[in-house]
Amino acid sequence: MRALLLAPALLAPLAAQAAPQYKVTLLGTGGGHFGHHSISENGIVAGSYWDDGTGRRYGYTWRDGVLSTFEAPPHNGVFVQGVNNSGTVVFSAYDGPGSYYHAYTYAGGVVTALPEQAGGLSSFGYAINNAGTVVGNGLALPPNLADATLMAINNNGMATGVGPSGAILTDGTQTVAINPAGWHNITPFGINDAGAVVGVAERDGEQASRSFLFQDGVMTDIGFSHPTGMIALDVNNLGMVVGNSLGLDGAAYLYMSGQVHTLNSLIDPAYGLTITVANAINDQGQIAGQACGPLNGCAPVLLSPVPEPGSWLMLGAGLAMVGVLGRRRQR
Numbered sequence: 001m002r003a004l005l006l007a008p009a010l011l012a013p014l015a016a017q018a019a020p021q022y023k024v025t026l027l028g029t030g031g032g033h034f035g036h037h038s039i040s041e042n043g044i045v046a047g048s049y050w051d052d053g054t055g056r057r058y059g060y061t062w063r064d065g066v067l068s069t070f071e072a073p074p075h076n077g078v079f080v081q082g083v084n085n086s087g088t089v090v091f092s093a094y095d096g097p098g099s100y101y102h103a104y105t106y107a108g109g110v111v112t113a114l115p116e117q118a119g120g121l122s123s124f125g126y127a128i129n130n131a132g133t134v135v136g137n138g139l140a141l142p143p144n145l146a147d148a149t150l151m152a153i154n155n156n157g158m159a160t161g162v163g164p165s166g167a168i169l170t171d172g173t174q175t176v177a178i179n180p181a182g183w184h185n186i187t188p189f190g191i192n193d194a195g196a197v198v199g200v201a202e203r204d205g206e207q208a209s210r211s212f213l214f215q216d217g218v219m220t221d222i223g224f225s226h227p228t229g230m231i232a233l234d235v236n237n238l239g240m241v242v243g244n245s246l247g248l249d250g251a252a253y254l255y256m257s258g259q260v261h262t263l264n265s266l267i268d269p270a271y272g273l274t275i276t277v278a279n280a281i282n283d284q285g286q287i288a289g290q291a292c293g294p295l296n297g298c299a300p301v302l303l304s305p306v307p308e309p310g311s312w313l314m315l316g317a318g319l320a321m322v323g324v325l326g327r328r329r330q331r
Helices: 002-016 309-330
Strands: 021-026 033-039 045-051 056-063 066-070 077-083 089-094 102-107 110-113 120-128 134-140 149-153 159-163 166-170 175-177 183-191 197-203 210-215 218-221 230-235 241-245 253-256 259-262 274-281 287-292 298-306
Touching (some): 021 287, 033 287, 159 183, 166 197, 183 210, 274 298
Parallel strands (some): 056 077, 077 120, 183 230, 210 230
Antiparallel strands (some): 045 056, 056 066, 077 089, 149 159, 197 210, 230 241, 253 259, 274 287, 287 298
16 A cells, blocks of 8 residues: 555656756857747757848758858848758748748758749748658749648648638648637647647637647637737647747747746746747757847757656656556555
């Protein structure tokens, strides 16, 4: 009986660790302007960097402690949107005000232009999965107008975005509307391998932007309200969601196990940093985002959970074994 009574006592620390503390790794030194930070399942971070000195916008990747930048000549601006486990980056580039964007990939130092639809004027790549499939949108002259903008794709080939009639899920052959009762203006931004979708939407009768999680036909209001509105940007296969406020005050958050936590409450105050952006999260629980503090401006950061998610699972397995041993001893 003692062993069986011990298991519930051990569960209390497990519940307390449901929201881990995070270690912060600065990926840059500040200065200039960084934007949209993505992360692969194996911890490669990619994003964009505007250099005030040259007036050009570069792409960057961070891997195993090394930060490197890349360009896409002759274009002046690079807007990175995603990276996969092989380190292939999807981005779009343009020449300046009034010019059109075009979608590319970058891998192993090589920039490759992505094909555009017939009559295409421009294209924009938003996401890439581990198979190398890219989704986005295109602009063309009639009658070749694009009929959807796909914002995210999972490793099973399921994509989500916005079509002519609203938010959608599609595998390229079948398309399903995301139109739960009581909601409107639904814009998806992330999807996990189970098909859970996150993004921003409004409740009927309201104009406030709310973060949502949509899975198996059920729409969940993540519940973190903010005067400027909230947006959910990514969800991993553990159901952990990250996002931000739509304002400039750094309300980045983590949603897990039905609870919302500001990321600034999950880091050591000794860092002296404010986490202002949380763009992406992988299955290790690592978060790619941005922090501001005693720097020359803001810089990209990698937030790593302590302990790692694997440790939570091992602890859970250990508790299960305690219960099994207790039952065996009773027999």
